[in-house]
Amino acid sequence: MEIFAKRLMATATSTLGKKKIDLFYDVLSPYTWFAFETLMRYKNHWNIEVTLKPMLLAGVNQATGNKPPGLVPNKAIYMNSDLARCATYFNVPFKMPEDPFEMIMVKGSLIPNRFLTAIDMLYPEHLEAASRALWISGWSRGEDFTQPAILAKAGQTAGLSKDQLLKIQEHMTHQATKDRLRAYTDQAIQYGAFGSPTIIYHKNGSPQLFFGSDRFPILAQEIGEEWRGPQPNSTDSKL
Numbered sequence: 226m227e228i229f230a231k232r233l234m235a236t237a238t239s240t241l242g243k244k245k246i247d248l249f250y251d252v253l254s255p256y257t258w259f260a261f262e263t264l265m266r267y268k269n270h271w272n273i274e275v276t277l278k279p280m281l282l283a284g285v286n287q288a289t290g291n292k293p294p295g296l297v298p299n300k301a302i303y304m305n306s307d308l309a310r311c312a313t314y315f316n317v318p319f320k321m322p323e324d325p326f327e328m329i330m331v332k333g334s335l336i337p338n339r340f341l342t343a344i345d346m347l348y349p350e351h352l353e354a355a356s357r358a359l360w361i362s363g364w365s366r367g368e369d370f371t372q373p374a375i376l377a378k379a380g381q382t383a384g385l386s387k388d389q390l391l392k393i394q395e396h397m398t399h400q401a402t403k404d405r406l407r408a409y410t411d412q413a414i415q416y417g418a419f420g421s422p423t424i425i426y427h428k429n430g431s432p433q434l435f436f437g438s439d440r441f442p443i444l445a446q447e448i449g450e451e452w453r454g455p456q457p458n459s460t461d462s463k464l
């Protein structure tokens with residue numbers, strides 16, 4: 226009981242006074258990978274508490290009437306070179322998959338999002354590593370992360386045991402998991418999301434929305450922290 230009280234106190238103290246940030250994200254979005262890694266690096270440098278919230282980008286697009294930028298031919302051409310430049314800037318091992326159209330428009334991200342949602346519900350301490358493993362799988366190795374074997378491999382990379390992965394697989398089919406994914410997607414839309422990444426800074430209880438991996442200098446200004454580029458510490462782990 227005493228240990229429990231001590232741990233509770235430690236958790237409360239460690240999050241006390243921290244600026245609250247939500248990252249609404251879909252691993253189907255390569256730009257979101259850059260934002261995710263940057264926020265994870267800054268967790269150790271800024272006085273922030275980041276909550277990871279997997280959401281379905283297709284649901285956001287449907288609700289807002291937005292569409293994937295790759296559907297505008299000139300944007301698709303632009304993104305092809307811009308993503309490569311950004312990958313160097315953010316030091317993320319992005320590699321364009323062979324058929325991004327099939328990946329985004331045909332296969333989508335319902336399955337990987339349910340996988341991440343189930344992990345968040347059952348083993349939240351593995352969510353960050355599992356999200357990273359899925360981005361590496363889809364947007365670095367060109368793997369199909371809608372396939373159970375690829376999900377299992379990503380889960381193992383994230384430190385989940387075979388037994389835990391079986392529970393996750395089962396949990397993915399539960400209504401509660403589907404409802405949670407929808408709830409986070411709806412929450413993002415209510416905050417005003419129209420794409421991924423959507424970063425919400427809760428400024429004295431008032432949500433401020435930032436869209437994109439290119440908003441960090443502005444986010445830093447608004448939260449009163451210093452932007453020191455995408456790698457605030459040269460000892461930050463390299464992917």
Ligand SMILES: N[C@@H](CCC(=O)N[C@@H](CS)C(=O)NCC(=O)O)C(=O)O
Pocket residue numbers: 253254255256257282291292293294419420421422436437438439
């Ligand atoms: N300028 C943003 C672009 C982010 C972006 O294009 N995200 C896509 C998904 S990969 C999206 O949701 N776009 C919606 C929109 O541009 O309206 C960045 O650098 O991160």
